[in-house]
Amino acid sequence: MAPTDSPPPVLTRPTLLARRNVAQSELFAIESLDLRFANGAERTFERLKGKGRGAVMLVAMPDPDHVLLIREYAAGFDEYTLTLPKGLVDPGEDIITAANRELMEECGYGANRIEPLVELSLAPNYMNHRIQVMLASDLYEKRLEGDEPEPLIVETYAIDDISGLLARDDFHEGRAIAALFIAREKLRSEQTSGSWW
Amino acid sequence: MAPTDSPPPVLTRPTLLARRNVAQSELFAIESLDLRFANGAERTFERLKGKGRGAVMLVAMPDPDHVLLIREYAAGFDEYTLTLPKGLVDPGEDIITAANRELMEECGYGANRIEPLVELSLAPNYMNHRIQVMLASDLYEKRLEGDEPEPLIVETYAIDDISGLLARDDFHEGRAIAALFIAREKLRSEQTSGSWW
Structure with missing residues (x-):
């Protein structure tokens, strides 16, 4: 197996079909994303939303x-x-x-x-x-x-x-x-x- | 400033006064903890609850x-x-x-x-x-x-x-x-x- 030294492949990010705020507390906010991947597969992912502060x-x-x-x-x-x-x-x-x-x-x-x-x-x-x-x-x-x-x-x-x-x-x-x-x-x-x- | 090579100090963990489930989504669960520290200071902390799976x-x-x-x-x-x-x-x-x-x-x-x-x-x-x-x-x-x-x-x-x-x-x-x-x-x-x- 040869080491990879080629540039990273160009990947198509999934399309965002819908985004919803699903839960919220004092400190945390959670959103869900409906995504369609380049191959047509669809998934719903959840993620914590940042407050934008470093x-x-x-x-x-x-x-x-x-x-x-x-x-x-x-x-x-x-x-x-x-x-x-x-x-x-x-x-x-x-x-x-x-x-x-x-x-x-x-x-x-x-x-x-x-x-x-x-x-x-x-x-x-x-x-x-x-x-x-x-x-x-x-x-x-x-x-x-x-x-x-x-x-x-x-x-x-x-x-x-x-x-x-x-x-x-x-x-x-x-x-x-x-x-x-x-x-x-x-x-x-x-x-x-x-x-x- | 000398390097520390003594055993860790014995610390008294805060007392849990109350615990509440404050938000829940498909993937995440958030709880808040009311804590009283050993010096009497009280704080409410939020944390993500794990699912207990490794x-x-x-x-x-x-x-x-x-x-x-x-x-x-x-x-x-x-x-x-x-x-x-x-x-x-x-x-x-x-x-x-x-x-x-x-x-x-x-x-x-x-x-x-x-x-x-x-x-x-x-x-x-x-x-x-x-x-x-x-x-x-x-x-x-x-x-x-x-x-x-x-x-x-x-x-x-x-x-x-x-x-x-x-x-x-x-x-x-x-x-x-x-x-x-x-x-x-x-x-x-x-x-x-x-x-x-």
Whole structure:
């Protein structure tokens, strides 16, 4: 089986026959789509509607070898889990300002250097949520009040020991794991060229 | 700032004051939770309720250097995106059987060797969804009919070139990216010890 190196095939997206709002809560809105695919097959799909606000996740490094993780209550699991700081972009806010604000609210630090790392989707079959992952460094102490019900616990881990994190049972969020690997790749490649630290 | 190597703090989970079903569609169910945190703060959180069925995602390798990706219509984005084969575990099905069935349905291959790699969560603050990622190898051609509206396009990529995949604009699902990095780590560490291929 040969590796694929040809350009992606041109695919015809299905035709939207009908769209209905089927359920709504404070936080979530669900719509159903009646779709006709190029081959004539018809299906009804449901998806969560986004609010159109961006989201941001931070790989924040207090020094060249470590990253900040937060321990917070995750209502979906009814457990405290370990993950990267993240949050929604406020209306009118740019992504860098949002990233710095979340870092101040959740970790008690600001960053003099923030740069985009990657944009990740959550479950593209069922929602259009995307999150912009930012690499933050040159940190300084500064705390802003957030809307958290209780202070988050901030912990510091070696970015080279992702395997150690994965061996824990409280660190499992796919996007956070992807973000750490991508940050580590970037740091390693830039260490070689000497351009990061 | 020293790295954290102490055991995780013992945290008291919030008390559930009330739980209500607030919205329901064919696919999704939403509930709200009134919670009182240990410090007395009260909040209402919403979360998606899972159906309690497991899910499985596959890193399937036709040879020691390549991995199979599928190109499918993602309704959340109204776009064709590139991701790993995955699906729900059927009632009564074990995880290995489910993984092999999904591989046959989505890629036209079965696997003589399937082993667990990692369990990933999606968005633990808002849902309890988890997916078991499996590493599949020693593939053979076998196709099962699935419920896809149109055949998925199967493409083969070098597992060493995750950076090349990330540079594309159609490969962005956090869980799939995490799964590829974790598979690559495992393969590299086992190449060293000679235990995988």
